[in-house]
Ligand SMILES: C[C@@H](N)C(=O)N[C@H](C)C(=O)O
């Protein structure tokens with residue numbers, strides 16, 4: 624265990640070469656750049672200056688709140704790279720315990736409004752962010768462009784802030800999520816090779832996610848996904864606002880370029896980027 628945990632060190636992450644350093648959105652920069660650090664003047668546990676790396680204390684979200692739906696896209700072929708991403712051997716949502724418990728409180732509030740949370744991504748290992756960087760270095764590989772970044776050049780995805788490396792997700796307290804109705808409609812599976820439809824197309828035309836209408840699909844790298852896009856009106860705007868209200872009340876901060884991306888404000892590891900795989904073996908038992 625200690626060997627694996629030593630992988631969770633503080634370090635700068637790679638940038639795609641032959642391009643300017645990637646834009647790191649406020650939500651992905653070390654929290655010291657975007658939010659107050661803990662009051663303690665001692666080095667944060669697990670940081671390079673701490674004597675001994677400590678376990679991140681990840682839990683499986685389903686152990687903390689089995690009511691929250693999961694659709695972990697990076698463990699599947701239905702994502703913007705079109706294949707499972709490095710570091711996702713199991714389709715699980717791992718989070719730090721404080722973030723998971725905060726999400727359980729948000730779920731209580733969502734259910735009171737007749738909705739449930741559905742998570743697409745939670746803790747994301749450094750190796751996954753590295754995989755995204757490697758993918759970005761292959762300009763000809765655009766098999767999923769038609770659905771996920773139909774109007775933005777692949778070469779711009781990092782610079783425009785749609786993908787981060789390093790990413791706040793590697794600190795274990797950031798989550799990509801949406802709202803679904805309760806009872807929740809069954810979602811038809813994505814079939815590899817099926818015709819891709821732009822994530823910016825109206826609900827009913829784009830991929831039939833069981834999410835409520837948020838105006839775009841998940842991981843839609845497009846200005847229409849900016850949380851306050853003036854092009855998103857009516858029900859979709861109301862749904863984005865409801866998600867933001869619920870999450871903000873629960874202690875999370877939205878990233879303004881992605882309606883689905885939220886960071887837990889009081890994250891316990893504001894400077895540490897972990898590289899444990901997304902697997903049950905990387906988590907503690909929920910009650911422990
Ligand atoms: C890739 C997308 N789901 C996401 O999380 N983007 C932000 C910017 C990140 O990678 O941190």
Ligand SMILES: [Zn+2]
Pocket residue numbers: 744792797798799883884885
């Ligand atoms: Zn995200």
